Amino acid sequence: MALPSKVKIVEVGPRDGLQNEKTAISAEVKIALIDLLSDAGFVNVEAASFVSPKWVPQMASSVEVMAGIRRRPGTIYSALAPNMQGLEAALAANVDEIVIFGAASEAFSQKNINCSIAESIERFRPVAEAAKRHGKLLRGALSCAFGCPYQGEVSTEAVADVVRRLRDLGCDEIDIADTIGVATANRVRPVMESAIREFPIERLSAHFHDTYGQALANIYASLEVGITIYHSSVAGLGGCPYAKGATGNVATEDVLYLMQGLGIETGVDLNAVVEAGRFISSHLGRPSNSRAGAALAAKLLS
């Protein structure tokens, strides 16, 4: 079976990761982290979120962060914008890509943002239109594609439906996320194929969580399906809000180790990511959540 020869890794640690960490991280440290990641060679870094600091205090420094980072030519810096106020701030900060989101689970949508999936997509319509009007890239993040903490199972039809809605809003990329990490490898093909029927495979990304240790197996299964964009988080930043003490985002170092072993080009320097992981883990005061990161750091120190 031929796997892709090249993939794109989207580094989400500075936003999706740090947003879900309990320890507050200063703008200065975030800026240093993003610069380290840019230098490591990522072509896409999720850097900020322009949401109300009342709801997400970890992202209150987004304006300062976007103003402080060095923009590496060729790297796309992404930010979440849940509404027009957020979009205006994101435009002012000159982000390259606007991220909007929707769940594949009605129960999750209701619990998380107090409205139906269809309503949530409609609320994003002006954001999406303004983003495109300003020449920004637009990414749609589809959460709970493999299961929901409230309703349990999520059908492939529900995934396809939200992919279609995000596509119709003009998304350049759509991210299929296993928000609670419940997927096993056999579920990857049917879910991804339901998305591929609605959207070009080369602009679909996979975002796995390692809550049950399944992320790398799921990524391998996604490579077999032909997916070429993967989201991951340096040092496995970000926990799982649905199981205390459990792991969240798959760690970038583990993903890069896999790709390197498979001979798949990423353009990212694994050792530089290990260093970035050590840097942010020391500021969080805890060991890295990346197994490859911990092993490679131990080797560097020995």
Added chain:
Amino acid sequence: MALPSKVKIVEVGPRDGLQNEKTAISAEVKIALIDLLSDAGFVNVEAASFVSPKWVPQMASSVEVMAGIRRRPGTIYSALAPNMQGLEAALAANVDEIVIFGAASEAFSQKNINCSIAESIERFRPVAEAAKRHGKLLRGALSCAFGCPYQGEVSTEAVADVVRRLRDLGCDEIDIADTIGVATANRVRPVMESAIREFPIERLSAHFHDTYGQALANIYASLEVGITIYHSSVAGLGGCPYAKGATGNVATEDVLYLMQGLGIETGVDLNAVVEAGRFISSHLGRPSNSRAGAALAAKLLS
């Protein structure tokens, strides 16, 4: 691609796991752990090692442990026996299966046991013959099949050569182990196929380490090759002696979560293993090394 419908999980935590933990565990706690694992439904538990306590102090209580456990009908209790003295002790303790071992790396063999691969196999010959004469099962463990901490790469020819030697000693099962956890999924097929050419696939097992987070992806790739026996360690017991702070054996809970998701029968009760993992982790005074174990334990407590 059709995966196997049923696999055997060999639980190695009480021996391979605890032997590589720094914290000393009493015979009483080991006995309780093995009994919990038997009750969970494992048909094979690696329980003891009859080696000199001078070299492996963690295994000094092996006689006491084998005498103290409840023997579950249908469960095979295995023990390492590196020489005739060890074999006599293992026979006296009435173990069901004798484990002998050899490396696929000359450098590792020399560093680890001070002799060549060929010499090490010859030293096991009387042990193997006596084990068979006494009607015991015989398992050969083949370490460094995917890479060596000293020589680096290990060829598939070297793996095939040691498989052949272990087969000729009369091994009923042969275990292909990634002792330092360096394998990625693309290496699984060539290594396993080199073993399959020498030995029946249904009696070959795969033993992966999660040092770089790759174990589950490698197990998934092994299922695709058709391997039906997997070694794993409750709570991921056992570290990696080659990288301080790094992970060792793949965690049984993560493997069971994968098999359950894939609809592959194991006969083992995952929740009971999560409980066994909590029990031994509390005695080690550290969090579980199993991601599924940690997540499921958090759910049980919430």
